[in-house]
Amino acid sequence: MPRVSDMKERLMDAAMDLIWENSYGATSVDAICERAGAKKGSFYYFFKSKSELAAAALEGCWNKKKAEMDSIFSPTVPPLERFDRYFDFVHDRLAEVQQKCGSILGCPFISVGSEVSTQDQIVRETIDRIMDRKLNYFVSAVRDAVAEGLVDAPDPVAKARALFSCYQGMMAQARIQNDIELLRGFKGVAMEVLGVKRAPALSSS
Amino acid sequence: MPRVSDMKERLMDAAMDLIWENSYGATSVDAICERAGAKKGSFYYFFKSKSELAAAALEGCWNKKKAEMDSIFSPTVPPLERFDRYFDFVHDRLAEVQQKCGSILGCPFISVGSEVSTQDQIVRETIDRIMDRKLNYFVSAVRDAVAEGLVDAPDPVAKARALFSCYQGMMAQARIQNDIELLRGFKGVAMEVLGVKRAPALSSS
DNA sequence: AAAATACTTGACTGATCAGTCTACATAGAT
DNA sequence: ATCTATGTAGACTGATCAGTCAAGTATTTT
Numbered sequence: 001m002p003r004v005s006d007m008k009e010r011l012m013d014a015a016m017d018l019i020w021e022n023s024y025g026a027t028s029v030d031a032i033c034e035r036a037g038a039k040k041g042s043f044y045y046f047f048k049s050k051s052e053l054a055a056a057a058l059e060g061c062w063n064k065k066k067a068e069m070d071s072i073f074s075p076t077v078p079p080l081e082r083f084d085r086y087f088d089f090v091h092d093r094l095a096e097v098q099q100k101c102g103s104i105l106g107c108p109f110i111s112v113g114s115e116v117s118t119q120d121q122i123v124r125e126t127i128d129r130i131m132d133r134k135l136n137y138f139v140s141a142v143r144d145a146v147a148e149g150l151v152d153a154p155d156p157v158a159k160a161r162a163l164f165s166c167y168q169g170m171m172a173q174a175r176i177q178n179d180i181e182l183l184r185g186f187k188g189v190a191m192e193v194l195g196v197k198r199a200p201a202l203s204s205s
Numbered sequence: 206m207p208r209v210s211d212m213k214e215r216l217m218d219a220a221m222d223l224i225w226e227n228s229y230g231a232t233s234v235d236a237i238c239e240r241a242g243a244k245k246g247s248f249y250y251f252f253k254s255k256s257e258l259a260a261a262a263l264e265g266c267w268n269k270k271k272a273e274m275d276s277i278f279s280p281t282v283p284p285l286e287r288f289d290r291y292f293d294f295v296h297d298r299l300a301e302v303q304q305k306c307g308s309i310l311g312c313p314f315i316s317v318g319s320e321v322s323t324q325d326q327i328v329r330e331t332i333d334r335i336m337d338r339k340l341n342y343f344v345s346a347v348r349d350a351v352a353e354g355l356v357d358a359p360d361p362v363a364k365a366r367a368l369f370s371c372y373q374g375m376m377a378q379a380r381i382q383n384d385i386e387l388l389r390g391f392k393g394v395a396m397e398v399l400g401v402k403r404a405p406a407l408s409s410s
Numbered sequence: 411a412a413a414a415t416a417c418t419t420g421a422c423t424g425a426t427c428a429g430t431c432t433a434c435a436t437a438g439a440t
Numbered sequence: 441a442t443c444t445a446t447g448t449a450g451a452c453t454g455a456t457c458a459g460t461c462a463a464g465t466a467t468t469t470t
Contacts, residue, residue: 004437005447023320025230029428039449040429046447050428103323110374113381114316115228118308128382162371162394169315169374176318177333189367193398209467210417234458244419249459251417 079144106175220262284349311380
């Protein structure tokens with residue numbers, strides 16, 4: 001195989017950045033090409049439509065985060081500490097992005113999902129799948145917490161879903177209000193929603 | 206004052222319908238005009254931009270709902286029953302809209318807010334204000350529930366915020382998954398998040 | 411009757427949109 | 441050396457975008 005190009009990745013990264021910062025609708029193919037340093041021809045060489053690129057970019061975004069998620073939600077970590085670490089991680093990540101672009105961007109999957117759900121099946125299904133995978137981390141952690149007697153939950157899946165909804169709602173609000181403070185206090189809210197019996201001593205800062 | 210026209214309201218309604226069903230970005234001024242039976246000139250006679258119309262339409266949407274909210278969250282209704290009635294109301298409303306347009310549309314304020322927050326200050330601030338007013342209903346109800354000893358909450362505002370986030374997250378997910386079932390089970394989730402001591406006997410079905 | 415207010419009309423502009431197409435470049439394989 | 445696969449370049453298309461504008465109509469006030 002001749003020359004290998006990193007243009008496909010550059011286009012996906014550029015698309016993800018722009019879509020997350022602005023929105024799917026407000027992000028043009030021209031703008032994506034410009035940021036990626038590509039020309040139109042390259043774009044349509046790799047992707048057959050804007051919508052297909054968006055789906056690929058979102059999937060790629062998830063794949064990048066997956067390793068980190070696996071580490072944070074590792075079964076070797078005490079279940080409640082997983083949430084603690086995760087919300088710290090998200091906070092730090094959003095704060096870092098805010099330095100670059102000046103806004104709290106929240107979760108791209110919720111924002112873009114809400115935006116395109118009625119108009120773009122490809123993107124909608126991609127996001128649906130990703131959200132489900134994300135939820136699974138919560139479910140395992142809640143199950144483990146129940147097993148260790150840290151949390152009372154007759155239905156761990158329902159509990160995990162409740163926390164997941166709460167997390168998503170908070171992220172959406174953080175974006176709308178452009179306020180990271182909502183995230184800062186979320187660890188406490190999470191423990192309350194889980195109905196933690198007594199706060200465990202955590203090792204991390 | 207000469208002739209009175211209902212075109213302003215027609216434009217606002219048309220805009221709200223289209224933006225809620227699709228998105229802000231995917232809704233063109235031409236499409237709004239067509240649905241309202243207006244011509245371009247009329248549009249720009251009443252509104253100086255698409256963004257200003259969107260803000261007006263969202264504000265108008267809230268004003269229409271306000272009376273219903275006041276009734277549901279009336280202090281004469283037992284506090285926990287307010288939530289019960291509200292989530293029933295939202296469920297029925299979304300189911301009704303689904304009949305017309307085939308999709309679960311969720312909450313327009315969250316969807317549009319997430320979409321435009323970084324791009325349109327006018328709309329962003331409008332939504333921020335509306336969400337805050339909505340939250341206040343939750344806060345009062347939680348306070349009353351605490352006063353009646355139905356709920357334990359050292360910080361009723363935090364509790365209300367937690368439930369509000371959870372509600373919003375669930376609505377966003379309902380739209381993304383195009384699934385109303387999430388709403389059906391929400392009343393139970395809400396009571397759990399509130400940490401209701403014992404389920405009170407409710408009068409409504 | 412005339413003037414003023416409150417709209418309505420629809421053609422128009424220039425920018426931008428997603429997507430197409432042909433020609434070309436660069437690399438490894440033979 | 442040349443052939444082939446993998447890209448790249450960028451001009452182009454036709455549709456659609458938000459927004460403008462000058463001219464018109466209907467209604468009430470004076």
